[in-house]
Amino acid sequence: MAEEKAESASEARQIVPPVDIYETPNEVVLVADMPGITKENLTLDVDNNELTISGTFEERHVGEKKLIDECVYGRYHRTFALSDIIDYGKISAKLDNGVLTVTLPKHERVKPKKIVVETE
Amino acid sequence: MRLTVWDPFRELVREMTALQRAVPRFFRDISPGRCPYPPVELVDKGDSLVVVAGVPGVEKDTIELTVLGDTLTIAGEKKMPAEEGVTYIRHERPHGKFRRLIDLPYSVEQDNITATCKDGILTVILPKAEKVKPRQITVE
Numbered sequence: 565m566a567e568e569k570a571e572s573a574s575e576a577r578q579i580v581p582p583v584d585i586y587e588t589p590n591e592v593v594l595v596a597d598m599p600g601i602t603k604e605n606l607t608l609d610v611d612n613n614e615l616t617i618s619g620t621f622e623e624r625h626v627g628e629k630k631l632i633d634e635c636v637y638g639r640y641h642r643t644f645a646l647s648d649i650i651d652y653g654k655i656s657a658k659l660d661n662g663v664l665t666v667t668l669p670k671h672e673r674v675k676p677k678k679i680v681v682e683t684e
Numbered sequence: 685m686r687l688t689v690w691d692p693f694r695e696l697v698r699e700m701t702a703l704q705r706a707v708p709r710f711f712r713d714i715s716p717g718r719c720p721y722p723p724v725e726l727v728d729k730g731d732s733l734v735v736v737a738g739v740p741g742v743e744k745d746t747i748e749l750t751v752l753g754d755t756l757t758i759a760g761e762k763k764m765p766a767e768e769g770v771t772y773i774r775h776e777r778p779h780g781k782f783r784r785l786i787d788l789p790y791s792v793e794q795d796n797i798t799a800t801c802k803d804g805i806l807t808v809i810l811p812k813a814e815k816v817k818p819r820q821i822t823v824e
Contacts, residue, residue, distance in 0.1 A: 583778035584765055595765045597777050599738035621805075623725045624736065627814035631789060636738045636805070649804035662740030662804015665765070 576620060577638030581664075589676050592650060592668045598640045599662035606664065608657055615655075616643045617664060649674045695776045721782045722758065727818075730818055733788060734735045740804030741765075741777070747801065751794050756808065758820060759783040 567613040590649045598606070600621030618641040646652070646668070654669040724735040737758055739747065746761040761781045792810040799808040 580768070582778070583774060584772065584777045585774040586766055586770040586772045588770050592773070593766070593770075594779065595741075596801040597738075598803070602803055613796040625725070625729075625734070629728040630725060631728060632724055632726035632786070634720075634725065636723050636725045636736050661742075 579638040579640050580642050581634055581640045593669055594666040596664045599663065599666050601640060605661055606659055610652055610655060613646050615646050622674060625673065657681050687742065691725040720784055724786065726786065729810050731793060731810055733790060735786065735808040738804065744801050749799055751784055751797060754788045754791060756786045756788055757783060772798065
């Protein structure tokens with residue numbers, strides 16, 4: 565049984581999840597498509613100015629007759645370089661319907677501040 | 685006489701289209717240079733066909749599944765994560781309305797098809813029609 569698992573892990577497709585990244589005045593948001601990934605097998609790592617997201621969606625029909633076999637299952641993995649405007653301690657993430665949303669708040673000092681102009 | 689620039693890709697597309705017409709129906713979805721969306725897996729499980737499609741971020745109430753004859757259609761809409769007041773730095777995720785037709789190699793029992801959607805994965809189970817199910821024949 566253990567051997568079977570090892571075989572399928574090494575044969576797992578490597579998939580680079582497509583992402584949307586957008587910026588607001590207060591944060592940078594990263595949205596990644598990771599269908600089939602659940603909280604239990606998702607890994608988010610921040611190390612040395614890099615954010616790595618990974619997770620594996622295991623094959624369900626190993627050895628069965630496949631008529632179409634496109635990139636549904638596999639090992640999702642991608643690394644991003646983080647800018648130093650991001651406050652690493654405040655990074656948060658949520659996973660919903662196969663979509664991972666990582667919110668990266670900017671440091672206070674880089675947030676735009678409105679300056680009120682006093683009139684006499 | 686009008687001179688047109690020779691476009692090698694147009695020739696290639698013409699060849700590919702001719703080739704596509706010659707191959708079995710269920711490869712129709714793969715168009716040259718474009719990945720059909722959503723990506724699917726079609727498995728023949730003997731008594732049924734199973735279709736697994738990757739639809740992350742697609743709201744369940746926008747998904748339309750229909751079977752007509754031997755064709756399964758998966759349609760839906762995937763919205764952009766944010767529109768107003770944001771600046772996009774990178775945009776790779778497909779979005780918008782999609783429709784994919786999958787030719788089923790066997791007739792299915794239309795009234796017993798079930799579908800579930802979880803974690804962005806749509807699973808459709810289509811039981812094969814009685815007459816196309818594999819049968820064991822015993823030799824006397």
